[in-house]
Amino acid sequence: MIKDIKVRQFSVLWFVELWERYAFYSFQALFMLFITASHISESQGYLIFGIFASLIYITPTIGGYLSDKYIGVKNALVIGAVFLLLGYIVLAISTDLSHVNWALSLIIVGNGLFKPAPTSLISRIFDDNPSQSHSAFTVYYMGVNIGGFLAIAFTPIIAKYTSYSYAFIICVIGMFLAISNFFWRAKLLKGIGSDTPPMTTKVKLLISLICLAQLLICYGLFQVTDISLYLIIILCILTFIYMLNDARNACDRKETILQVIGVILVIEAVIYFIVYSQMFSTLVLFAKHNVSLNLIGFDVSPATYASLDSFWLIVLSPLLAILYKKSVKHLSVPYKYSIGTIIAGIAPLSLYVVIKLTQVSGFVDGNWMFVYFFFGALAELLVAAIGFSMIAIYFRKEIVTLGMGFFMLAIALGGALSGKLGQLVAMPDGKIDPMVSLSIYESYFLWLGVITIILGVVYGVVAKIVTTIANKHNISLG
Helix, strand or coil: CHHHHHHHHHHHHHHHHHHHHHHHHHHHHHHHHHHHHCCCCHHHHHHHHHHHHHHHHHHHHHHHHHHHHHHCHHHHHHHHHHHHHHHHHHHHHCCCHHHHHHHHHHHHHHHHHHCHHHHHHHHHHCCCCHHHHHHHHHHHHHHHHHHHHHHHHHHHHHHHHCCHHHHHHHHHHHHHHHHHHHHHCHHHHCCCCCCCCCCCHHHHHHHHHHHHHHHHHHHHHHHCHHHHHHHHHHHHHHHHHHHHHHHHHCCCHHHHHHHHHHHHHHHHHHHHHHHHHHHHCHHHHHHHHHEECEECCEECCHHHHHHHHHHHHHHHHHHHHHHHHHCCCCCCHHHHHHHHHHHHHHHHHHHHHHHHHHCECCEEEHHHHHHHHHHHHHHHHHCHHHHHHHHHHHCCHHHHHHHHHHHHHHHHHHHHHHHHHHHHHCCCCCCCCHHHHHHHHHHHHHHHHHHHHHHHHHHHHHHHHHHHHHHHCCCCCC
C-alpha cells in the first residue's frame, strides 16, 4: 500500500516534468529560427541565445535557496510554473525584440524556481529507500527525454506550416497541463516538501522583490548583450577559483584531493557543454541554410533534427547500462570525461566529413544528422548525465548543494561561450549562396571537432595523473 502511494506521488511529478519539458524544449528548439525570422541578425541572435543559455542554469541556484529557506518546494514549483506560463504567453503575442526579452526574462526566473523542485520532491518521496530512488530517477529522466523528443519532433512542424505564435501556444498548453495536473492531484503530495514554515506577509514581499529584481536584471542583461556575456564568463571563472580555494577547508587530505579533482572535472565539462549548446543554435541554422530538410522520408523543420538527441539517449541509455554491468574493468569518472569529450569532438568532425564527401550544390542529406546526434548523445551520457552524481562523490557533504550550483555554472559558461563562438558562423542578412555558407560551416565544424578532441586527449593525461595520485592515497574516484 505504501509502495502504491509512492508510485502515485511520483507519477504526479513525472507528468508535471514531462509537460514542462515539452513546453521548454518546444521553445528552445524554435528559438534561433524565431529570432532570425523576427528581423534580428544571426550574430545578435547567437549572443541572445548565449545569454539565455547561461542564465537559465544560473537562476536555479537562487531558486533552490529560496525554496529551501523561505517558500517550500511545492510553492516554488507553482510560482515557477506560473512565471514560465507567462513567459510563453508573452512570447506567443510578441511583436518586437523588447517583448521577446521580457518573455525570456520571465522564463529564466520561472525556470530558476521550478527546475530544482521536482527532483527535490522525488528524493523526499523515496528518501527511506535508496534503491527505489535510483529507479525512480531513471524513469523520471526517461520522462524528460520523452517530453523533449515529442516537443522537438512535432512543434517545429507546427511552426513551419502555421506560425511561431501557434507553436508557442503549444508551449502555453504544455505549461497549463503541467500546472493543472499538479493542482488536480496535489492531495497525493500532502506532507511531502512541507518542512518550511507558512509564508508570512513579510516573506511574500521579500520573494516578490527578489523575483522582480531577477526579472529586471535579466531584462537589463539582454539590453547589453556583449557586456553581459563577459560578465557571466567572469562570474563563472571567479566561482571556479573560489571552489579550488575552498578545497583547503576540508578536514583531511583525502577530502582536499577529491574536491580539487572534482573542480578540475567541472572545468573540463565546460568544453563538452560548448559543443552541446550547438544543438539548439549553430546546428539549427546550419540545417536551415545547408541541409535538405528531410528525415527518413518526412519533410521536417530545421529545428526537428534536435529531437534525434533525445531519440539516441533513449536508445543508448539502457545499452550503456548493460555495458557497464558486464564490463570487467571499471571506468572512473575522469576517464569517462576524457572519452566523452573526445566523442563530443567527433560529432562536429562527422559533419565536416559528411560535407566533404556528400554535399550536392551546397546541401547535405538530412539523414546524416543521425550520425552527429549519435555521437552527441553518447558524449552526453558520459559527461552531463553523471555530472551531479560526480559532485555528490567528490565534494564533501557540507557543500554538495553549492557543488551542484557550481556544476550548473559550468553548463552556463558552456552556453555563454557557445553563443560567442556561434558568431563565427553568423550569416549576413538576406539570401546567401549555399556554397558560401557551407564552406563557412565546414571550416567551423573541422576546428571545433579537432580542438575538442585534442582537449579530450589532454583530459586523458590528466585522468592518468589524478588516478595515480588517488591510488597513492587510497581514494576511490567513482
